[in-house]
Amino acid sequence: GRTGVPEAILCSRKTPTQLAAILAEARARGARLLLTRLDEAAFAALDEAARDGLDYDPASRTAVLGGAVPLVAGSVAVVAAGTSDLAVAHEAARTLAFCGHEALLVADVGVAGLWRLMARIEDIRAHRVVIAVAGMEGALFSVIGGLVAAPVIAVPSSVGYGVAEGGSAALHSALASCAPGVVAVNIDNGFGAACAAIKMLGVPAPAMVG
Amino acid sequence: GRTGVPEAILCSRKTPTQLAAILAEARARGARLLLTRLDEAAFAALDEAARDGLDYDPASRTAVLGGAVPLVAGSVAVVAAGTSDLAVAHEAARTLAFCGHEALLVADVGVAGLWRLMARIEDIRAHRVVIAVAGMEGALFSVIGGLVAAPVIAVPSSVGYGVAEGGSAALHSALASCAPGVVAVNIDNGFGAACAAIKMLGVPAPAMVG
Amino acid sequence: GRTGVPEAILCSRKTPTQLAAILAEARARGARLLLTRLDEAAFAALDEAARDGLDYDPASRTAVLGGAVPLVAGSVAVVAAGTSDLAVAHEAARTLAFCGHEALLVADVGVAGLWRLMARIEDIRAHRVVIAVAGMEGALFSVIGGLVAAPVIAVPSSVGYGVAEGGSAALHSALASCAPGVVAVNIDNGFGAACAAIKMLGVPAPAMVG
Amino acid sequence: GRTGVPEAILCSRKTPTQLAAILAEARARGARLLLTRLDEAAFAALDEAARDGLDYDPASRTAVLGGAVPLVAGSVAVVAAGTSDLAVAHEAARTLAFCGHEALLVADVGVAGLWRLMARIEDIRAHRVVIAVAGMEGALFSVIGGLVAAPVIAVPSSVGYGVAEGGSAALHSALASCAPGVVAVNIDNGFGAACAAIKMLGVPAPAMVG
Amino acid sequence: GRTGVPEAILCSRKTPTQLAAILAEARARGARLLLTRLDEAAFAALDEAARDGLDYDPASRTAVLGGAVPLVAGSVAVVAAGTSDLAVAHEAARTLAFCGHEALLVADVGVAGLWRLMARIEDIRAHRVVIAVAGMEGALFSVIGGLVAAPVIAVPSSVGYGVAEGGSAALHSALASCAPGVVAVNIDNGFGAACAAIKMLGVPAPAMVG
Amino acid sequence: GRTGVPEAILCSRKTPTQLAAILAEARARGARLLLTRLDEAAFAALDEAARDGLDYDPASRTAVLGGAVPLVAGSVAVVAAGTSDLAVAHEAARTLAFCGHEALLVADVGVAGLWRLMARIEDIRAHRVVIAVAGMEGALFSVIGGLVAAPVIAVPSSVGYGVAEGGSAALHSALASCAPGVVAVNIDNGFGAACAAIKMLGVPAPAMVG
């Protein structure tokens, strides 16, 4: 895209016919394309021609048209509080991979067991941008924000019930975080977090500007 | 009171005349009385007779009628995330003192600087009940809940702005905490947290029941 | 767990494969495990190996791996306002049983028929901690809070419609209760209420401290 | 009014000039008039001519133009949960008095002290309509609704803080009450509750209809 | 019931087994019983024995056990704004019929076509209590409240989309109505409105009291 | 302005210095300017030079710089439900006058007294666009929308308390209106309603287009 973010299609409300048309047009252009929010039933509903050459990944509910690019590791850590947050974390990681970044995925480090996070914190600190995914009360955002110097992109997940239903409690924790420098994207928006990370990585280094 | 909680008056909507009448009636009964939410202006608006023998404390906005009781330390720790949460923490501590419990007050241990909390965690662990007061995103509740075996009573404070305005973000963090065993009271309700702690301390020990 | 609460798995968003892996790992460790929010369809979806040795209870939607422990009665009363609140009440009781506490279950004592509650109040009062489950307007919390000296843990249930849809009306009643000492957990969180009760029962008795 | 309710002016947003004009016009017509939400400052701001013949009552923030009518007692009980709910209860009672009904006022009977309500319940039962005013969690509505055969008009009051701020918790308790036959009016609307009571009292008796 | 309202069972969250037990117990007692929120699938799921002697009405989703009582007409008008509000209106009418009141049902009189309401207003005025059911913006409550002297019980319905989704817009219109004397029950609560009407009809006439 | 709406300044958050600068710049350009939300204190805080040549109107809280234009009547009716809605209605009328339209102002026609509206409905119908201002439950929008063929621009006002506090109940009534063709602007936005009316009046007639 013109602003440095990947060309992507949000599939959640599109019919098989609409998706087939979009894929055909991209193939004609020779464009690479990332499909998000494509659940297994929606992928299965595509016909043979539409599915041709698509690399589908059920864990992230994404598909890639146009093949992979070489991956460079070491730039972005994606941290998920719990098992249920993994789908969103995978969406972020797949978006990064689409753009050539192999993310480090760190899972199951919710703050109720702080020692689990502490065991991984140096690995996380070795990265230039951190994406944190958490549902429920989202306390992970503030804890990580206070422990790393890198920018932290908080992705509230819709995992939760009662007052946490739908993800608003985690979102509010991200926004009201007492750890300065935490920024937030919409609930479940792993794709958007990865786009923001890519833009941040594109920021030229001080030496190149001064 | 009949259920083991202190006799208390919530002063926020009462006129000086109403408060004077309540105090006079309590003096006539020879009752001890705790007045809460009595700010300095409201205290100043009481006449001489009404103020007679009242022990007023501006930091907690409370007054005590009927004198102090001997204090026993070691039962309850009151932990405040930030300076602005101190008024609520003091309300809890004064309610406990009214009932004979000298609380340990631990302040300025917000999770954005985890090392500050860690420096005090053993002191906190030495107590039988923990009251935690935090505003903004209330991440403190989950972190403490994961670190101590005692019951944690979360008091969300109304300290915050934007999505944290009024305390609801902190309240939702308390309720959705991924640390099992955290319980919550209403926003800014230091008095209620102390009443709950007193009830918990009154629970007879296992040996006495079996 | 490190903080005295039972090791438990919230099953609501986990796949059969994920649950099987968790169970296998626990069996390998020789650990006891409590599974919550496991509805009948999810239990049926587990394969033979995963179900082996699981004690499943549909009323509470829980399963226990690793067998039962001896039960001691007399510590906790679980009170449910209506028939529809029973699933949540059973979740609390099963969590308590997992930890060795046999709860007294008192059902169908909503405040619209106060005499039904009054007929059971002495039984309830004989316990050291009270868990109250109510949906709709949650008036039960204040009424019980005013009648017993034990701490009352309010569990708002999502039973209700219109303004009570999802349980927020009952939650707000618990938090704003005019009966001091009532504490709340998240909507439908019977498990969390039981964890808090267990922590409260662990509080050493006054005589053991002084 | 054409529908049997008193002619009343809501003064909260009207200027002294507007109120003076309304009063002058009513005097010219020889009409009786009830002024509500007229706080002491607003009453003081009226000039001599406008105040002439007005019977002002600060406790209910109402004024009556055109004198009193003979009162009949025994029809309506107005029950207030706490001291802070009295202003709203007085607004209801004054509206009833404007129409010839002397209400029984029962105060300080919140459900956290059930025995106080029970001591007055027979007095309340002797009336044909019950108006109940409560803030905080509004548990009073369900308790009274389950104890009396008369229609219960719930008036949620804005007394409360945290989740009860502004009265919505009490309102939701009124609407979700498990006691069938409780009806609600808007928060703090003592005037509206009295109007509804008057309409109910105007319902012809069964014998007169059949 | 002890407070003059019908004995009723809210079936929405009960299993066929629970309903069968309740019905069997009522038959044993010889009690009449009203079942509400019993949709066609739930009725079909009852076994032969449970269905025996039940008078089921799909339009109102109610069933009556124990037979009908003689009906008297002329007391209550049930007015529905639109076709979609009829299920709630029928629930009210069936509850009234269970108690011996034959309601006048007036449908399709939404305020966007004021002439349709005006054509029926005299019929409505001939009744002692009016129940009004409306969704969307609920303007009907204020219009009727301004046209009849009888008490108006507003039942907001959950019919609507966008800002009216779930019925809260109609509920707020009922509560904020500028027509004094309108009272409200919970969204979709036709049963509760009928109970309130029955209590109002039970109010003895002035002559019988004085 | 480029889109045919008047050049206007929202003064509510601007300092006297900022307003003086804006006025000076407009005078230098020879531009006409409309100032809105300029309450009496803010107008008084302007210095002599800034006030020079300003036509200030306290009822609408607006000021006009650059003099009046000739007025044409007959295009727009501005209808206000109650006395308290007049400030917003005047803001609309002043904005229209700034652009050369003399509005018909119809006040005190709330739907609780339908006959008052009916007495004026032919006058209203004679206009090409109708602006309706109402607070509380906003039932006026649907009633007018069902009675006139002209487009109805609903302006919810913040007049109200309890559930109507801040104007959201009236806003939702406008949006959910069952009278097709009613459109809404933001709460209290009399200025925006007038701008929309001006745009509608600018729509060329059918004959001029075909």
Added chain:
Amino acid sequence: GRTGVPEAILCSRKTPTQLAAILAEARARGARLLLTRLDEAAFAALDEAARDGLDYDPASRTAVLGGAVPLVAGSVAVVAAGTSDLAVAHEAARTLAFCGHEALLVADVGVAGLWRLMARIEDIRAHRVVIAVAGMEGALFSVIGGLVAAPVIAVPSSVGYGVAEGGSAALHSALASCAPGVVAVNIDNGFGAACAAIKMLGVPAPAMVG
């Protein structure tokens, strides 16, 4: 209809039997009728007789009874931000066509790619009324409102997730738009927007009035 809007039936909550009756009655009257919110399953559920002569369009979920009228183009542009907003845009266009207006449909012009909107802006400007449909954050409303002189009717769509779930974020953007003269209808209400446009087109031109 009496106010110049098309006779239409909202089918979403009606049974096949109810729809068949409405269609039969309209055929008997010889009336034209527009059916909205009739999804494919609901259309398929109608029997042969009911479907006879119906012109069904799945993209807009509408059906027309009574045949088409001649269309005139050039009056209304319907602009949709994204593919997912097309269903609502089509509902507006079909309503306009029912009344004789052929709308220009402009799709896929969301503001994240401003050049796409700019490429079509002159086409849009050539129309007398603009209907804009957008979900997510609804930024399109302000951008278009600042670029065209015609009245802009904003239709927020329910397309979105997280904070945009259900359409309220887009609705608030429409109402709070800093572009004066934008008006809003309810979420997804393409029908209502078209009705409003028709009323605006009916406004006689200045020359015809003066």
Added chain:
Amino acid sequence: GRTGVPEAILCSRKTPTQLAAILAEARARGARLLLTRLDEAAFAALDEAARDGLDYDPASRTAVLGGAVPLVAGSVAVVAAGTSDLAVAHEAARTLAFCGHEALLVADVGVAGLWRLMARIEDIRAHRVVIAVAGMEGALFSVIGGLVAAPVIAVPSSVGYGVAEGGSAALHSALASCAPGVVAVNIDNGFGAACAAIKMLGVPAPAMVG
């Protein structure tokens, strides 16, 4: 701070005594300190000693202790939609200046006048990070996000009324933005946006990592 963000004090709820103590302690340490949310009255309430050496700036409500550092321009653009958003924009700029970054401030470029933004877009594009401040409907975030390749940090401001009151409409626009890569901080949190920008600028350049 340990995570690369400036040491700052949020002054809004602190007393003059508390602020004096914090300043004295920082002077003793020789630390530089940024004070935020210090309005003119709060600054004036500090005594001489506390104010000594403080550089106070009323436009941003900030003060700096410990002197300025040399500034480098060219890294961050701070864009404000309207005049009322300037206080928040200045808070961001002062925080950046405290850390050595001179921001470009671009004001009065709201999207209702798109040409004003377009006139400045190349200046904005020349920067490595963009902070955008907007209230009302916050459409600016999506428009800028679609025009620049740099990361965009959206700061919703509390400027607005009606549905935009308090800033939530602008916040939701930021989060639901259809321009990928926009991230958000809390309402009015100019300080936090600057901290995030500083963290992003600290990200080493691609060449330095590979």
